[in-house]
Amino acid sequence: MHIPISRWGEPYKSMEVDQVVHFISGETLAEVSRANAALVERDMRHAARARTALLEIPIRELLAMVKKAGQLYTEAELPLGDGTQTPDQFVRMQSATTGLPEHMCRFNMTKNKFVLENMDKILDSLTRGLDLDILSRGYGVEARGVPVSYQAQSPVLGMVLPSNSPGVHTLWLPIIPLQVGLVLKPGPQEPWTPYRMAAAFTAAGVPKQAIAIYPGLGDIGAAVLNSCPRSLIFGGSATVEQYKGNPRVQAHGPGFSKIILGDDEVDNWQKYLDIMADSVFINSGRGCINCSGVWVSRNGRKIAEALAERLGPVEPLPPEDPKAALAAFTVPKQADGVWAAIETDLKEAGVHHLTEKFGPRLVKRERCDYLRPVVVYCESPDKAIAKKEYMFPFVTVVECPQEQMLAKIGPTLVCSAITTDKKLQRDLANAVHIDRLNIGPMTTIALNWLQPHEGSIVDFLFRARAFQFDKAMIRI
Numbered sequence: 001m002h003i004p005i006s007r008w009g010e011p012y013k014s015m016e017v018d019q020v021v022h023f024i025s026g027e028t029l030a031e032v033s034r035a036n037a038a039l040v041e042r043d044m045r046h047a048a049r050a051r052t053a054l055l056e057i058p059i060r061e062l063l064a065m066v067k068k069a070g071q072l073y074t075e076a077e078l079p080l081g082d083g084t085q086t087p088d089q090f091v092r093m094q095s096a097t098t099g100l101p102e103h104m105c106r107f108n109m110t111k112n113k114f115v116l117e118n119m120d121k122i123l124d125s126l127t128r129g130l131d132l133d134i135l136s137r138g139y140g141v142e143a144r145g146v147p148v149s150y151q152a153q154s155p156v157l158g159m160v161l162p163s164n165s166p167g168v169h170t171l172w173l174p175i176i177p178l179q180v181g182l183v184l185k186p187g188p189q190e191p192w193t194p195y196r197m198a199a200a201f202t203a204a205g206v207p208k209q210a211i212a213i214y215p216g217l218g219d220i221g222a223a224v225l226n227s228c229p230r231s232l233i234f235g236g237s238a239t240v241e242q243y244k245g246n247p248r249v250q251a252h253g254p255g256f257s258k259i260i261l262g263d264d265e266v267d268n269w270q271k272y273l274d275i276m277a278d279s280v281f282i283n284s285g286r287g288c289i290n291c292s293g294v295w296v297s298r299n300g301r302k303i304a305e306a307l308a309e310r311l312g313p314v315e316p317l318p319p320e321d322p323k324a325a326l327a328a329f330t331v332p333k334q335a336d337g338v339w340a341a342i343e344t345d346l347k348e349a350g351v352h353h354l355t356e357k358f359g360p361r362l363v364k365r366e367r368c369d370y371l372r373p374v375v376v377y378c379e380s381p382d383k384a385i386a387k388k389e390y391m392f393p394f395v396t397v398v399e400c401p402q403e404q405m406l407a408k409i410g411p412t413l414v415c416s417a418i419t420t421d422k423k424l425q426r427d428l429a430n431a432v433h434i435d436r437l438n439i440g441p442m443t444t445i446a447l448n449w450l451q452p453h454e455g456s457i458v459d460f461l462f463r464a465r466a467f468q469f470d471k472a473m474i475r476i
Contacts, residue, residue, distance in 0.1 A: 050181025
């Protein structure tokens with residue numbers, strides 16, 4: 001199967017292709033055309049056509065289309081390149097190249113469908129109840145009688161997507177109903193969701209001119225970021241730092257998500273062991289919202305030993321096995337590099353590897369590798385490994401006095417704080433380096449789709465501005 005570049009719905013076959021290979025059998029699943037930076041930059045001169053096409057369709061109709069697209073995405077046989085793809089084939093392809101077990105791929109499909117089916121509620125929440133016609137028109141009057149105006153900052157949103165977890169695609173699903181086009185640069189191991197979702201949108205009635213897909217290497221990502229007035233990019237800490245303060249780019253990096261047990265609850269840690277284990281382990285630890293650090297003032301060794309007993313024995317299983325809990329590393333030598341970095345940090349004094357007794361962590365296969373869960377106890381927060389995060393079930397249990405925690409934990413995407421201490425709760429609420437805050441016994445992976453993820457995408461795409469009008473000149 002050959003999958004072409006999608007230039008606003010028009011296929012374009014490139015002479016350069018990437019072979020997407022099944023990681024177990026070595027079978028070539030597809031040949032994906034590879035874009036070049038000049039092509040992207042030239043096409044972006046016509047990006048305004050995407051928004052123009054979407055503005056011709058009322059937002060309420062677009063919401064109905066994306067709801068239908070959710071059903072097509074999960075149930076229909078859809079076009080893919082010069083062939084078609086069933087839902088089962090999609091799951092197999094995505095599992096084969098990302099390494100995620102097939103049942104996790106199916107779960108992510110249902111998650112995307114849920115978001116599409118509830119998009120009206122999600123946009124109502126993200127816009128704080130704004131009449132969506134105001135976004136289309138650019139101005140209007142709120143129910144309380146206040147004139148408002150919102151100006152779209154770009155006709156399209158560029159997306160430089162990762163390959164670690166299909167769950168990140170939920171972040172761009174609201175864009176089409178906001179009447180903004182999509183420019184997608186898929187992750188090298190996960191081109192399947194962008195292509196299938198675009199096919200589902202088109203089959204549901206969304207104009208094909210609204211979406212462009214440019215598979216390729218790093219130069220394509222750079223071209224998308226340079227050409228689109230607004231873009232999202234996913235990457236490591238270096239990526240986040242590179243675009244820090246750039247109003248054109250919203251950078252999504254490592255989560256460094258954490259669980260904090262307050263002094264008032266830390267002696268009751270056994271009650272919360274399931275929450276800690278699930279936060280680390282579900283989705284094979286692939287997400288930025290998976291917990292990578294448990295912070296406590298005491299009982300750290302006991303907690304780490306209990307987590308190690310729970311997670312340490314887990315073994316890799318074939319991806320089609322419904323009990324498979326570990327995702328494979330499908331990029332050659334990637335698992336080796338991760339494990340080498342961990343081994344280096346484990347040599348530091350005051351760092352204790354508690355899953356070691358359950359057998360080797362690095363498991364080599366003929367065409368893929370696995371990393372089994374790792375639980376590390378840190379006697380203090382100053383250990384290098386306490387500041388690390390990896391894309392498999394990896395967690396450090398860090399002992400730190402409660403009064404020092406907020407100063408020591410560093411940037412945190414999700415913090416689940418289990419405490420009734422009012423002062424600690426207030427300090428957590430005021431901590432600007434914590435993005436999402438849970439107070440109480442909740443997993444870090446618990447999502448509320450009616451709340452923004454690392455900032456509101458609506459605020460990123462639309463600028464509020466002053467608006468006044470003369471009733472004789474304009475009718476609203």
